[in-house]
Amino acid sequence: MARARTRARPFDYWPGFVDALSTMLLLFTFLLTVFMLAQFFLAREVTGKDEAMARLNRQIEELSSLLALERAGKTEADEKASLLASNLDVSEKERAKLQGSLAQRAAGDAGALALSAEKDATARALGQIEILNQQIAALRRQLAALEDALAASEKEGAQSQAKIADLGSRLNIALAQKVQELSRYRSDFFGRLRQILGERPGVTVSGDRFVLQSEVLFQSGQASLDDAGRAELDKIAVALVELQNEIPPDIPWIARVDGHTDKRPIQSSQYASNWALSAARAIAVAQYLVSKGVSPQRVAATGFGEFQPLDSGEGPDADKRNRRIELKITER
Structure with a gap:
């Protein structure tokens, strides 16, 4: 009779249902944890990109200011070089004039006695020629220094332009990433609307x-x-x-x-x-x-x-x- 009652007892499904429900709850908890971690790391990455973009913008502004100063300095140096070149040209013309005058005097006095006044005039002319030679040499040194400064300024300007171009490229890449992010969100939104409205x-x-x-x-x-x-x-x-x-x-x-x-x-x-x-x-x-x-x-x-x-x-x-x-x- 005990065996008959055992065979007649209905099968108990409840323990299996509880196990399945517990497994589903654990799986849902795991997926929720993964989603929260993904959101956390995504937020950190977006924040890092924003800070990098801010630094890039500040660097672009600083380099632009430096480039403007260098261009102003180059313009001033060009003006000084032009003025020095003009002065050098005038000095060389005066030296040539004095040398011609001296040569004429020397040719006129070749057959006559040398007088004291002519000697003094010749000495003064030679002194003026020496002074002009010194001024010309100084002007040439100044021109060489200005040319070196201009070359250095042009080199720094080219480097600054290259840095600005690089920063601009990086900024464009960052902006393109933002556009791609918006496109992804937009695609997800329309996918949801299709599901909602059918x-x-x-x-x-x-x-x-x-x-x-x-x-x-x-x-x-x-x-x-x-x-x-x-x-x-x-x-x-x-x-x-x-x-x-x-x-x-x-x-x-x-x-x-x-x-x-x-x-x-x-x-x-x-x-x-x-x-x-x-x-x-x-x-x-x-x-x-x-x-x-x-x-x-x-x-x-x-x-x-x-x-x-x-x-x-x-x-x-x-x-x-x-x-x-x-x-x-x-x-x-």
């Missing part, structure tokens, strides 16, 4: 823009969101709030809301033109996103009216495609 009619992705047909959000000729439109925007707002919490604050980005209409003239006393209607719809969407937690510093609203059509054809289908709200993650 394959819904009137909602498409075109390049780097998320497109919602106006009929999904508004009644014809109106800029007030209907209940169905608010429900769709609630999903987009959730994804935007997650995005603004993930993107580092030093990356300048905005979610740009663009309003578009068809080209048919508007029949409304409330809106003077399709342009006004498209702007009002874009503002309504932007304000609703802000009300759901999106930072107003990260949202911009623009109205394009009928001037940026997706379909240049005629007929109701083309008009329907052109009536739309576009959401684009872009640089500020």
Whole structure:
């Protein structure tokens, strides 16, 4: 009878379920820890890049100031060299003139007795020639020194230019990395929107823009969101709030809301033109996103009216495609 009761007892699944649940909890805890560590190291890396960019900007400013000073010094040295060259030319002309005068006097007195006055004049001329020779030699030394200084200045200027070019290249690389980071976040955002909204009619992705047909959000000729439109925007707002919490604050980005209409003239006393209607719809969407937690510093609203059509054809289908709200993650 004991064996019969043992065989009749139902199988106990509870211990196996508890083991599976414990394993899943441990796995989730491990994945959460890995994610937190990855976020920590990513934040440290971004902070290091920002500090490096700040140092590069300061070095560029210092080198630019030094280069400006060197250029000013080079200009002054060029002016001094030009003045010295002019003085040297004048001195050489005076020396040649005195030497010619001395030669004429010597030729005129070759057949006559040398008088005391002529000897004195000759001695004075020779003394002036010697002084001029000394001045010319001094001017030439000054010119040589200026040329050496100019050569050194040009060399330092070339080195400074090379440093500035290198720093500019490094700065461009850092900026390109920021753009790539924004592109990655933008791609993740659109991937989330695809998952959230699914394959819904009137909602498409075109390049780097998320497109919602106006009929999904508004009644014809109106800029007030209907209940169905608010429900769709609630999903987009959730994804935007997650995005603004993930993107580092030093990356300048905005979610740009663009309003578009068809080209048919508007029949409304409330809106003077399709342009006004498209702007009002874009503002309504932007304000609703802000009300759901999106930072107003990260949202911009623009109205394009009928001037940026997706379909240049005629007929109701083309008009329907052109009536739309576009959401684009872009640089500020």
